[in-house]
Structures are given as structure tokens and as C-alpha cells.
Amino acid sequence: MFGFGRVFDEMNQAVGQRMTSFNTQYKCYSIMMLPGQEREDVERGGKIIMPPSALDHLSRLHISYPMLFKLSNLKASRTTHCGVLEFVADEGKIYLPYWMMENLLVSEGDLVGVTNCTLPVASYSRFQPLSPDFLDISNPKAVLENALRNFACLSKDDVISIQYNSKKYNLCVLEVRPGNAVSIIECDMSVEFATPIGYEHPQSHKPKEDTQVDGGISGTPDVKKALEEYMQENEGFQAFHGQGNRLDGKKKNTEGLKSNIDINNLQRGIPNYNWSEGTFKYIRNNEPPKDTDGDAAGPSFSAFEGEGKALRKKKRQP
Incomplete structure (x- = not known):
């Protein structure tokens, strides 16, 4: 009636405001x-x-x-x-x-x-691991989500510590939204990761190309020399080289078609079409080391050098 109720309400409201801190x-x-x-x-x-x-x-x-x-x-x-x-x-x-x-x-x-x-509810956060070892975790987002269950809030620029497989990992909170400090209790928060400190991106190594020499041939100078000798011996290609026999006994000329090959454009890997049975020829880069004068060290190598002896000599037919 005299307005005392309104006065008491204002006093309680003022006291309540002072008692909220x-x-x-x-x-x-x-x-x-x-x-x-x-x-x-x-x-x-x-x-x-x-x-x-x-x-x-x-x-x-x-x-x-x-x-x-x-x-x-x-x-x-x-x-x-x-x-x-x-x-x-x-x-x-x-x-x-x-x-x-x-x-x-x-x-x-x-x-x-x-x-x-009182902090706003988090909607976004971005973390930066302080060690590249954090990349060894197969599913880092799931590990971080499980670790953040023991947290109540996050502050920008803080370095938090989580534990996984008996190992501690430190992460810096680079950014949180909608404020510099947020509450993460019962929230739907998107998480992103920045590049860990000390991580180096793997560099793609291009395969080394073989040394190119004149004529389109790749390899060392010794291999080049051996290939040039081989090309001089086989200047032309002869397809189906040889002779054929007829049933009537007459000879038929079956000489193969010849086609000239440019020696300068000859590439490695071309077989020797003039190969005959019992002969082999390999091109290898196995020359003996050279001395200071430039000459090959030691005598030249000869395979199967020597003489053979038989226990009993065969008589030759007259």
C-alpha cells in the first residue's frame, strides 16, 4: 500500500547483482x-x-x-x-x-x-602440434576429441597437453570462435590442424637422366666407344637373311630386303641380327683402371688362354 514491496524488490535485485562475482x-x-x-x-x-x-x-x-x-x-x-x-x-x-x-x-x-x-559455446577451433610426432597418430581428430572431454574451455594462444599411448603431445590453440575463450561442454565444434612445427614437406626426387653423348646414345664414354664399333660392323639391317630350298632342286634367291639405318640415331637395345651360332658379343663397361700415364694397367686380358693336354692321342685318319 505504501510502496514498501517495490523498495524491497529493488534492494534484493541490487544485492543479487553484487553477489554474482x-x-x-x-x-x-x-x-x-x-x-x-x-x-x-x-x-x-x-x-x-x-x-x-x-x-x-x-x-x-x-x-x-x-x-x-x-x-x-x-x-x-x-x-x-x-x-x-x-x-x-x-x-x-x-x-x-x-x-x-x-x-x-x-x-x-x-x-x-x-x-x-561466462564463456560462449565454441563452434570452431584450430590447433598446431608442436612436434611432427603428432602425425604418427592414425586418427588425430578422434584422439583430440577424446582428450577434450576432460576440458571445460579453451583459450587462444594456450598450449594444451594431451596423452595418447603413454606419450604426451603439446598443441597450441591458434584460433577459437566465436571469442578468444570458449566453452567446449556439450558443443558441436569443428576442428582443424595447422602444419606441425618442425615438419618438412617431402621433396619429389626426379630420376637422374643418363649422360647423353653424340648420336643419341646414352652412357659413359667407354660404352659410347664400344657401341660405335658395334654400329660399324652392323651398318644395315637384313630381314629374313638366308636362303631357301625348293622341292624341285632349283635354287631360289631369298635374299632379305635391305634397309639402311642411320648410325647416329641408333639406340641401345637393338639386337645383332647377323648373329651366327657359337658367337657372342657383349658390350660392357668393364675396362681395366688406367694408370697415371693414361695406359691400361697390366697386360691385356685373354679368356681361356693356355694349352690343353689329352691322356691319349688319337690317330688321325689318312
Whole structure:
């Protein structure tokens, strides 16, 4: 009747607005310093452990869930964002993953400011592995998706650490959308990867071409010389070279057609059509090494050199 109800509503609204912020400082320690059992799940994610008094304070505030916090190192002007896993730490202390302490540039026992915040839901992110070893993973997107389940938010320029097959991989957050810090809880986020630091693209090696010499012949000068001698002996090609026999006993001239071949355009691999039974001729690059004077070292090689002897001499027919 006298308007006291409206006054009380305005006072409650003003008090509620003042009680929506949580801003305090704690001494930070790595998760290795947490007394009791080891907590590897904290080291693999992006959440921290806070004292019970923080939960009591937060429960009295009108804050949005899930609880997200901004961590600040005022001395180095470094910030990051995280979620909370449990409220079981000692009073006045918080426990962080070691990779998060490296991002904040803090040591054991340094003061860190903790402020509650509200972040937009992520829609896009791009990561850059800090080592080419990350490419050894068969499906990196699936591995990263599984690792990010232990994270609550991502901040631009942070270096996060994930573990796969007992090996740690560090990734730098190059970009996130729609803001510089986003929440990744129950979101549909597209992920891209940049080229890992230290990765070198494989270079295509072209096969080395053989040394070209005059006449279109490829090979060393020694092979060229042997081919020239062979071409001088076989200047022309004779198809079906030979003679035929007739049933009536008469001789028929069956001399093959001759066609001249340009010696300069002769290529390797042409067979010797004038081959006769019992003879072989190979062109090889197996000349003996030469001495300083340019002459071949040692006497010339002769295959099957020597004399044969028989146990009994055959008599020749007169």
C-alpha cells in the first residue's frame, strides 16, 4: 500500500547483482603436490581443484553453470580459463595441471587470481602440434576429441597437453570462435590442424637422366666407344637373311630386303641380327683402371688362354 514491496524488490535485485562475482586469490600448486592419492585425470585435462570454502561462497552467488573461471597472473599479464573438478583442496590453495602453470608462467606457491566467468559455446577451433610426432597418430581428430572431454574451455594462444599411448603431445590453440575463450561442454565444434612445427614437406626426387653423348646414345664414354664399333660392323639391317630350298632342286634367291639405318640415331637395345651360332658379343663397361700415364694397367686380358693336354692321342685318319 505504501510502496514498501517495490523498495524491497529493488534492494534484493541490487544485492543479487553484487553477489554474482567471485574474485579471490589462491596459492597455486601443481597436481603433483596434492596430498594423498595421485590424480592423473587432473593432469590430462583442463580443470582445477579448489578448496571447500570456494564452493560455499559460489553456492551463495547467482552464477551460471557449469562453473568456469578465469585464472590471472598479474605479474606476467598472463591469463587462461578452466573449469573445476572438485572442491577438496586445502584452504587458500588450488591445484592446477602442470601445462596450465606453464601457460601462466607461475611456480609452486605463487599467487593466482581466480574469477568466475561466462564463456560462449565454441563452434570452431584450430590447433598446431608442436612436434611432427603428432602425425604418427592414425586418427588425430578422434584422439583430440577424446582428450577434450576432460576440458571445460579453451583459450587462444594456450598450449594444451594431451596423452595418447603413454606419450604426451603439446598443441597450441591458434584460433577459437566465436571469442578468444570458449566453452567446449556439450558443443558441436569443428576442428582443424595447422602444419606441425618442425615438419618438412617431402621433396619429389626426379630420376637422374643418363649422360647423353653424340648420336643419341646414352652412357659413359667407354660404352659410347664400344657401341660405335658395334654400329660399324652392323651398318644395315637384313630381314629374313638366308636362303631357301625348293622341292624341285632349283635354287631360289631369298635374299632379305635391305634397309639402311642411320648410325647416329641408333639406340641401345637393338639386337645383332647377323648373329651366327657359337658367337657372342657383349658390350660392357668393364675396362681395366688406367694408370697415371693414361695406359691400361697390366697386360691385356685373354679368356681361356693356355694349352690343353689329352691322356691319349688319337690317330688321325689318312
